[in-house]
Amino acid sequence: MAVVIAAARFWRQSRILGQAALLLLRRPGARGLAISHPHRQQEQFSSLDDKPQFPGASAEFIDKLEFIQPNVISGIPIYRVMDRQGQIINPSEDPHLPKEKVLKFYKSMTLLNTMDRILYESQRQGRISFYMTNYGEEGTHVGSAAALDNTDLVFGQYREAGVLMYRDYPLELFMAQCYGNISDLGKGRQMPVHYGCKERHFVTISSPLATQIPQAVGAAYAAKRANANRVVICYFGEGAASEGDAHAGFNFAATLECPIIFFCRNNGYAISTPTSEQYRGDGIAARGPGYGILSIRVDGNDVFAVYNATKEARRRAVAENQPFLIEAMTYRIGHHSTSDDSSAYRSVDEVNYWDKQDHPISRLRHYLLSRGWWDEEQEKAWRKQSRKKVMEAFEQAERKPKPNPNLLFSDVYQEMPRQLRKQQESLARHLQTYGEHYPLEHFDK
Amino acid sequence: MAAVASAARWLFSLRAAGAEGHWRRLCGAGLARGFLHPTVTGEDAAQRRQVAHFTFQPDPEPREYGQTQKMNLFQSITSALDNSLAKDPTAVIFGEDVAFGGVFRCTVGLRDKYGKDRVFNTPLCEQGIVGFGIGIAVTGATAIAEIQFADYIFPAFDQIVNEAAKYRYRSGDLFNCGSLTIRSPWGCVGHGALYHSQSPEAFFAHCPGIKVVIPRSPFQAKGLLLSCIEDKNPCIFFEPKILYRAAVEQVPVESYNIPLSQAEVIQEGSDVTLVAWGTQVHVIREVASMAKEKLGVSCEIIDLRTIIPWDVDTVCK
Numbered sequence: 001m002a003v004v005i006a007a008a009r010f011w012r013q014s015r016i017l018g019q020a021a022l023l024l025l026r027r028p029g030a031r032g033l034a035i036s037h038p039h040r041q042q043e044q045f046s047s048l049d050d051k052p053q054f055p056g057a058s059a060e061f062i063d064k065l066e067f068i069q070p071n072v073i074s075g076i077p078i079y080r081v082m083d084r085q086g087q088i089i090n091p092s093e094d095p096h097l098p099k100e101k102v103l104k105f106y107k108s109m110t111l112l113n114t115m116d117r118i119l120y121e122s123q124r125q126g127r128i129s130f131y132m133t134n135y136g137e138e139g140t141h142v143g144s145a146a147a148l149d150n151t152d153l154v155f156g157q158y159r160e161a162g163v164l165m166y167r168d169y170p171l172e173l174f175m176a177q178c179y180g181n182i183s184d185l186g187k188g189r190q191m192p193v194h195y196g197c198k199e200r201h202f203v204t205i206s207s208p209l210a211t212q213i214p215q216a217v218g219a220a221y222a223a224k225r226a227n228a229n230r231v232v233i234c235y236f237g238e239g240a241a242s243e244g245d246a247h248a249g250f251n252f253a254a255t256l257e258c259p260i261i262f263f264c265r266n267n268g269y270a271i272s273t274p275t276s277e278q279y280r281g282d283g284i285a286a287r288g289p290g291y292g293i294l295s296i297r298v299d300g301n302d303v304f305a306v307y308n309a310t311k312e313a314r315r316r317a318v319a320e321n322q323p324f325l326i327e328a329m330t331y332r333i334g335h336h337s338t339s340d341d342s343s344a345y346r347s348v349d350e351v352n353y354w355d356k357q358d359h360p361i362s363r364l365r366h367y368l369l370s371r372g373w374w375d376e377e378q379e380k381a382w383r384k385q386s387r388k389k390v391m392e393a394f395e396q397a398e399r400k401p402k403p404n405p406n407l408l409f410s411d412v413y414q415e416m417p418r419q420l421r422k423q424q425e426s427l428a429r430h431l432q433t434y435g436e437h438y439p440l441e442h443f444d445k
Numbered sequence: 446m447a448a449v450a451s452a453a454r455w456l457f458s459l460r461a462a463g464a465e466g467h468w469r470r471l472c473g474a475g476l477a478r479g480f481l482h483p484t485v486t487g488e489d490a491a492q493r494r495q496v497a498h499f500t501f502q503p504d505p506e507p508r509e510y511g512q513t514q515k516m517n518l519f520q521s522i523t524s525a526l527d528n529s530l531a532k533d534p535t536a537v538i539f540g541e542d543v544a545f546g547g548v549f550r551c552t553v554g555l556r557d558k559y560g561k562d563r564v565f566n567t568p569l570c571e572q573g574i575v576g577f578g579i580g581i582a583v584t585g586a587t588a589i590a591e592i593q594f595a596d597y598i599f600p601a602f603d604q605i606v607n608e609a610a611k612y613r614y615r616s617g618d619l620f621n622c623g624s625l626t627i628r629s630p631w632g633c634v635g636h637g638a639l640y641h642s643q644s645p646e647a648f649f650a651h652c653p654g655i656k657v658v659i660p661r662s663p664f665q666a667k668g669l670l671l672s673c674i675e676d677k678n679p680c681i682f683f684e685p686k687i688l689y690r691a692a693v694e695q696v697p698v699e700s701y702n703i704p705l706s707q708a709e710v711i712q713e714g715s716d717v718t719l720v721a722w723g724t725q726v727h728v729i730r731e732v733a734s735m736a737k738e739k740l741g742v743s744c745e746i747i748d749l750r751t752i753i754p755w756d757v758d759t760v761c762k
Contacts, residue, residue: 153584187617196616203583204616208607214573215608218580218588225537225562225586244600248573255568256577411618412653414677417706417754420653 075282078329079309080299084358086366088304095304095311099373105146105303106368107382108166109138109361114386115161115171116334118394119178119192123338127398128178132193136301136333138162139360140265143306144326147314148233153223154202155216155234157209158193159265159332163235167200171390175397182444187411188403209240213249213262217323220258224321231314233261238327239270241284250291253323261313262293262325265300267332272345288325300328301360331358404444405431499728503694504664510697519689521663521696522551522628525670526589528700530559533587535624536674538564540574540591548593549630549689575601575627579609582622582679589674592629595683596643601627609679610654623677628670631659631683632724641686644723646752649681656680656705657752661726663694668703669750676705685723708756714745720760722749 052061081093088094116133123131134141141162148154154163161174172183177195180188186196186204196204203212203219216234223230240246241264253260264284268275281287288295294316298305306328313324331354335342342351368374409424410416416424431438506513516524530536538552544566546553556564567574571592578590592598598605605627613621633642649657656678660666666684673680685692711726712733721729726748733744747760 155580185617185619186615189617190615194615196619198619204612204620206608206611206615208603211576211604211608214576214604215580215583218577218582219584220580221537221577222535222581222584222586225535226584244572245576245604248568248570248576251568251570252573252577256565411614413656413754414613414621414623419754419757 070281070286072280072282076285076295076297076327078297078299079305080302081304081308082302082363082367084363086363086368086370088367093304093308095308097304097307099371101146102364102368102371103373104166105142106361106364106374107386108142108162109303109364110382111171111386111389112138112141112162112165113361114383115165115174115390118387118390119175120334120338122178122394123192128192130192130338131178132158132337133334134159134161136331136354136359137265137267139303139364140263140300140306140328140330142166143300143303144233144235144261144263144310144328147307147310148231149314151201152230152314153216153219153232155212155219155232156202156205157212157236157240157265158205158207159237159267160235161193161195164195164197164200164202167197167202169195169197169200169202171393172396173197175393176400179397179400180402181397181400182403183397183400184403187407189407210236210243210245210249212236213240213243213245214252216262217249217253217256217258217260220253220260220323221256224257224259229318231259231261231317233263233310235263235265237270238264238266238268238275238284239273239278241287242278250287250293250323250325254292257321258323259317259321260323261310261317262288262323263310264325264327265330266327267300267330269332269336269342269346271336271340272342274345283327283329285325285327293323293325295325295327297327297329300330301358301363303360303364330360333359402443499724499731501662501688501692502727502730503692504662506695507664507697510701511699513695513697515693516663516667516696517688517690518660518663518666518684518692519549519551521667521694522670522684523553523555524696524698525667525674525700526552526555527558528671529587529589529674530555530563532700533674535586536563536589537581537586538589538591539567539577541569541593542566543591547591549684549686551628551684551689552591571597571600572604575604575609578625578627579604579612579622579679582625583612583620585624587624587674588622588626590625590627592627594641594643594686595629595631595645596640598627598629598645598681602648605649605655605679605681606652610652612654612679614654621677622679625679626670626673626676626682627680628682628684630686630689632685632687634687637686644683646681646683646722650753652753654678656754657683658705658750659683659685659723659752660750661685661723661748662688662692663696665703665748665750667696668701669705671700672702672705675702680705683723687724703750706751706754706756708750708759709748710745710759711748712744712746714743716743718745718747718760720747720749722752 052059081088083089112134116135119131120133122128137159141160145163145166173185176183177186178192194205196202213234213236216232220232223232266283270278285295285297296309298309300306309326313326317324333351333355405427406424409420412420526538538555542548543552543564544556552564574590574592578588581588609622609625632644646657646659649655656676658669658673658680660669670682673682719729719733729746733746736742736744749755
């Protein structure tokens with residue numbers, strides 16, 4: 001009987017009925033639900049029309065035995081607008097963005113870079129516990145963020161701080177989360193770089209990888225039902241794309257027709273694991289068509305290419321209620337995190353190439369210079385100014401106390417259950433008696 | 446002739462031995478029986494079954510919630526879902542095979558009534574179902590996800606424990622997935638073996654941030670499910686599958702709530718406390734009367750109902 005129940009799970013019962021119904025339609029009154037003979041079934045469809053009838057695929061027959069060769073030598077081409085020197089290659093692809101907007105791109109990327117340097121250093125000095133830099137990937141963040149509406153919901157992985165930066169998330173709040181101080185909107189509960197902002201529609205980061213992917217799809221489905229004219233964008237790395245949740249997310253988005261942009265940052269490494277050990281196919285973009293998803297591969301270090309692709313994907317995702325997959329090729333110039341020393345698994349030369357020869361910030365700077373929208377003097381002034389802004393925010397964040405220990409117990413549920421309230425009271429009593437053994441002076445009273 | 450006769454006998458024994466349920470579904474699926482119309486003879490199947498050994502004990506007809514109707518467990522679930530979708534326009538139901546009515550008929554008629562954007566099938570992927578449900582709930586809409594058997598909830602364990610349970614806490618209450626409810630058939634049925642019989646509530650019982658609820662009867666199920674759906678925390682609602690047809694009671698037609706995290710003292714006693722949930726409540730009732738009769742022991746029976754956060758006070762009183 002276990003077999004019967006298991007069979008019920010695998011048999012598509014409604015499909016069996018559906019096929020029987022098909023028979024009924026073809027030959028009225030003939031055999032109803034009786035077993036059909038394959039021979040008779042062929043007779044029902046004209047022999048001139050010898051097409052496959054399988055519900056599972058829409059395709060022609062072939063009588064030659066041939067395996068499809070996956071194409072990894074000459075994969076999906078990489079869309080770009082600027083060359084490595086920041087010059088527009090095909091003028092018809094130039095988005096013709098106004099100066100203020102392009103300057104905002106540049107300033108967001110460089111401010112992020114400056115903040116990364118200072119916070120990485122602060123971890124080295126023991127001021128914060130942990131940090132992850134975004135070196136080399138600033139173009140993927142800013143190009144895509146600029147192409148969205150401010151109210152489009154963002155689900156990230158952990159290396160998308162530039163999206164928040166572009167949406168004007170204040171330095172004070174970046175720092176507050178990294179320091180876990182009383183200004184942190186997340187109430188100091190998570191490790192650094194796990195940012196979240198309701199006002200800017202950036203869902204709080206969580207450490208488990210790829211879990212955000214099916215969640216983003218659900219959010220997109222709800223946005224579609226609400227006729228919100230919003231897209232959801234979901235960022236993840238090429239490593240996270242190996243997770244089961246990624247497969248689940250892609251498949252659900254396609255079958256349930258969700259207005260979502262899947263944005264993969266393919267930066268060459270998942271900690272120490274190179275892409276050759278992460279997948280054997282043609283990257284992530286090649287997987288999209290397998291799910292029925294429109295896909296593109298772009299030069300992630302070309303902020304205009306990222307912008308154009310995201311803009312068009314957004315327009316169509318909302319208009320047509322279907323998912324889009326953008327694989328942005330880039331390079332992770334920094335270590336995976338402050339807990340990593342990448343010289344253990346890659347050469348300094350390799351890193352230097354990307355830092356010096358193909359960096360999103362340099363390429364945009366060349367573009368700005370060639371347009372006469374930027375010069376050395378402004379560069380020097382901006383570097384000084386951005387560093388000053390970051391240092392000020394940093395010093396302020398250092399001085400603030402940590403949140404009250406009471407906040408250990410709230411928000412587990414919407415309401416605090418009795419057991420947790422008892423624990424909270426128990427801790428309070430404990431601290432009253434033994435408080436001298438705890439660094440209470442650093443915590444909010 | 447002999448072959449025909451033996452084939453007929455084989456068919457009969459198939460029917461009798463409980464493939465009947467499967468047979469019924471094969472015949473009944475897709476036909477529009479009024480979903481509140483109770484199906485016949487759950488009891489015959491139970492009596493012929495020699496494995497399950499308990500008697501479902503219905504509670505007296507509730508008077509305080511208006512008109513009632515005779516419903517079995519799956520019908521009371523359908524009724525709760527119907528009430529939910531009627532009053533909450535954001536509510537959606539999804540999972541494997543829910544569109545045609547579900548493998549246990551819990552969602553019969555709902556797609557026709559509320560539309561294919563509100564009651565729909567998903568691909569066969571539990572981690573996707575729960576992740577997708579979390580995402581819907583994050584936007585504030587009501588998500589009612591079905592996992593076809595509790596035995597298959599494990600691929601979704603990461604999404605439930607690492608994501609759903611911690612969503613509000615880790616974001617400092619900026620985000621939450623409180624409007625997510627996961628429903629799943631639960632518990633032994635006699636012939637389910639390893640993978641259609643599991644009761645996995647213990648794996649979730651120590652995960653702060655979620656609620657786990659298990660009803661003992663149709664009346665309890667509807668009220669508890671409605672409370673789970675309306676609760677502002679992610680909930681898992683396990684439905685004892687052996688009671689889907691075997692448990693029949695008078696259940697209010699309108700919406701009503703039974704509070705979560707409140708255990709119910711079904712029978713007062715003075716010597717020993719018996720705590721149970723789901724199907725086992727009925728077994729333990731028999732045990733209590735046997736103890737009284739044979740050992741002169743007075744048992745207090747408590748139906749825990751919510752496994753986490755559980756009602757310590759009632760049990761320990």
